[in-house]
Each structure stands twice: as C-alpha cells, then as structure tokens.
Amino acid sequence: MNTISLKKLFNFEKTPLNVVMAFVTVALVAAFFAGAVNYILHGHHAYNVTRQHPWGLLISMYVFFVVSSTGLCIISSIGHVFGIPEFQQIGKRAIAGAIITISSGFAVIGLEIGHPVTMLIYNVLTPGLTSAIWWMGTLYGLYLTFICLEFFFLAIKENHTLSKIFGICGLLVGLAAHSNLGAVFGFLVSRPSANGVFYPVYFILSAMITGCYLIFLMYGFRYKMNFPEKVAIMLVKLGKILGMLLAVLIFFEAWKILTALYGDMPERAATILHAIKHPNFWFGELTLGMLIPFVVILLSNAKAIKATVYASLAGMVGIFFMRYGLVHDTLLYPMTTLKRAEYELAPTFVEYFPSATEFAIGLGGIGLSLFLYYLADKIFNLDETAHH
Amino acid sequence: MARYGMALNYKNCINCRACESACKEENGVLLLKDHYRIWVGVKEAEGQFPNISIASQTYHPSQCQHCDNAPCQQVCPTNATYYGKDGMVMVDPNKCILCTYCINACPYDARYVDQRTMTVDKCTFCSDTRLAAGETTTACQATCPTKVRVFGDLDDPNSEISVLLANKEYRQVKEHLGTKPKLFYIL
C-alpha cells in the first residue's frame, strides 16, 4: 500500500490515452450521478420498464458487472489458487478488479431494486429459500466479503496462506453465486426460451471469457502495449485459454440456437428466431463478442498480444450485448394469456428501449469502475511484489 | 380452510368489461396504463365474409390463477408473495422489495407494479375487500350480467363450483407448467 497525498492521487502523466481515459471516466461518473438524482426524483417512472418488460438495462448492467467480477476472480485463481506460476502476477490486479466491478454492479442494482433497505431486512427475516435471487444476492454478499479479505492479505497485510484460503472461499462462493444468477433466468418456467440448464452453465463460461478480456485490457493499459517478457508469456498463455473458451462458447451457442429452433416449439422457437435476427445478436454478441477475438487468436496462434487487446475491447462491447440480450430476449415473447387481440391489436413481440436515465446509470457504472480502478492502481501496488 | 377457485362459463361472456370496472372500483385499482388485476382476452372471429365463423369469436376473462404451485411465490426472495388463507396467493407490500422477479416468473401476466406503494399487486379474489367483510362473491362475479363467473370453495364437494366442475368439461391455461392454476374455463 502506498501512502500518497491527495494531490498526487489525481496527478497522472498527460499522455493522449490517459487524458481520453480521464475524460471518459469523469463523463461516465457524472452521468451515473445525474441518472441517480433523476431516479431519486422520479422513481421508476424514469425507467422504460413496463408490466410486459419489467427488467431492463439496469438488470443487464448488473449482470455485466457481476459476470466481470466472477470472471476476474476465476482467472486470477489460476495462479493464485491453483498455483500455476505464470499467472500468479495477475492475482492482485484481478482481485482488485473483481472487487471494483461487483461494487459497481451493486451500485447499479441498488438503483433498480425498488426497496433496497426492505431487501436487507427481509432477506434475513423471511428468506425465500426457493428464490434464485435470494441465493444469488446472499452468496454475492458473502463472495464480496471473501474477496475483500483475500485482497487485504494480498496487498495490504501480506499473508499468503490467508489470502489463498480466502481466495478459495471466494472462488467457490463466487461460482455458486454466479451459477445462481444464471438460474434466476434458467428457473423461469414461464419463459421457454430461457428455461433450462443453459444459463447456469453458460454464465460460468462467459464469466471466464469476460475475465480474460478484462485482463487483456488492464494489462494493455498498464504497460501501454510494451509488455515485459514475463507479462507477454502470461498473456500468450491466457490468449490460448481464451481461444479455447471462445470455441466452447460458440459451440454452446450454436447448439442452444439449434435446439431452440428445432421442432418449432411454441414460444421458444419464435423468440430465439426473433432474437438472432436482430443486429444486437449477430453483430453485437456474435461478431464483436465472439468471432473477432476468436479469429485474432486463431490466426496469430495467440501470439498477437496487441491485437488481442484491441479484440478484447470489441469482446467487452459484445459481452454488453450478451447481457442485454439475456434480459431482453427472455422477456421478448408477449405473455398474452388469452389476450389474442387485445384492443383490436394482435400481440407482437414486446418492445423495450432503455430511457436516458437507464443509460446514464447503467453505462455510468462503467465510469465508477474506471474511477475506482484508477484509485486502486494509485493507492495499492497492483503489480506482483517480489517473492522472498 | 377453504380452497377458493373460479370457474368461467367463458362462452357466455359478452365482453362488456363490467368486471374490469367493478374490480377497479372495489379494490381501488388506479386508472393507469398497466394497472389491471383482471382483463378480458379477445379472440376475433376467423374467416372471410361470408364464411365468418361466429363460434371462433370468443372472450376469455382472466386474472391471477391463484396457482396451488405458484412460480411467483417460489421466486420471491423475501417471501413477500405467500400462500394466504383459503389457498390464495397474496403479496405483503411491506416485504416486497420490487425486484419484479415475480412478474417475470408468472406465466399468466397477472402482476403489475402499483404506483402508489411501488410494490407488486394482483387479483386477491377480493379477499381483503369483500370476503373479509363477509361477502361470498367477488366484485367481478357479482357484476357480471351473463353469470360467467362462479367463485367458490373447491374443497367443498357441495359448493356450486365443485358441482359445476364435476359435471362439465373444462380446460385450464398452461397447466403443463405444473402451476396447478385455479381458474377453470367451462367448455
């Protein structure tokens, strides 16, 4: 831990990239607070969610952040928990990132849940043990505690045994929490396109991919694309892991889509067909989120680290569309229970587009993450400390 | 304890929507978009003139099914949605955190957000308004001009609804989901 003055804290090298990042961060943080104020003034009226589409961008962004967090935690555990030497260097940076992203996620969801205080009280007093949301929330609370302790013993009061123990606990609880988040969607018997085993498993897989993308981005920024040899070796290996994970994901998605379409099951087939025809899917999720990074890694045999960093940026945009699609596609099919031509209109797919406030809070959460990461990088030494 | 349900002679429904109005009046449901506890589903007549199928034009009044195995209850993180007395699925606004998970989980679109309390609301079979005051009918039932609705105790073999269900064919909505709904559409 470094003791630094406030002045030094906000002093950084004025390279064009740093200035752009600073500008983006400040703008996004400002957007977050503007959105939060608007929400406090107008409540849920500030959001475009409806009876037919009760979840929107903020739920997507919450998922986006906690997927990032779990992903970073899983990837950091390769070195830190499983002891693969090349990966030990990412431990601190990844765990800091995991704490930061989940905190941003909690900030966003805090503005989505209508009564967060009631939640804290009745989660404990009358727990809904059959609710995937209850398990997800409770386990994520525990997860955050564990990874904070892990970070404490990694970066503040170095203790390898304790950091490893809390690392293992964080990893296990994080995996449980994250697959429960998948189950929040997978358990929906009312939504044939989401119901089933796919999401709980896919969430873990896509978390690992998100973790890889974020490591590439953090290291690309940290070393301004001039990687020391030790880092380069690690990133090449990570690139190979990422390539393999992407191949599995593409395979998974392909079969999910084929099974959904096959036999034209009511609700399910039409929903998935509608979803994959939208550019959010074929351009956002598929091209940006999977194909571009996969092709870059495949063609360069994972050796083109710089290209992979840029591809990771595309990948993260794709991950955003994956989260958006997860929520929106689940709610696409109209619940027209016996309302077959209500008010002379035949039911259509449910439409939703986030309001300005939702965008401000949701994307502003990224600003919170960037700002906290900047602080963490200044205050703590996130690079590997020399082992004795 | 009773186990209340409702049978609907839906073929008698004339789509007058008196039930929708009566429900709003009785239970103080706001006159806003998305605010409705009950509704009438319309299926317009099929066919081209002059071969229009009159029989294909139907009206299906619907509302919360008070499922015996309610997905909305299972997913509620704080047990704000609970099985109340007489088999009714109820929401405790003091415990509802407005996660809206139940709205997503209900296969029948029976729930909405009440803008006053900012908690989830839905049909209660008038239990806190009429039944609590000793009435034996719901507002929608009492007002219906063509006697579409029969409300009563499914566990009492002599109740009007039990006799009706014992003697008539009926169908239910999305029962393959295992929700054990308690609305019965008399064929």
Ligand code: SF4
């Ligand atoms: S009051 Fe009766 S007839 Fe009128 S719409 Fe309602 S159920 Fe149909």
Ligand code: SF4
């Ligand atoms: S119809 Fe919907 S709201 Fe009513 S009990 Fe069933 S699942 Fe719950």
Ligand code: SF4
């Ligand atoms: S919105 Fe309220 S009633 Fe519905 S699941 Fe959440 S806490 Fe339960």
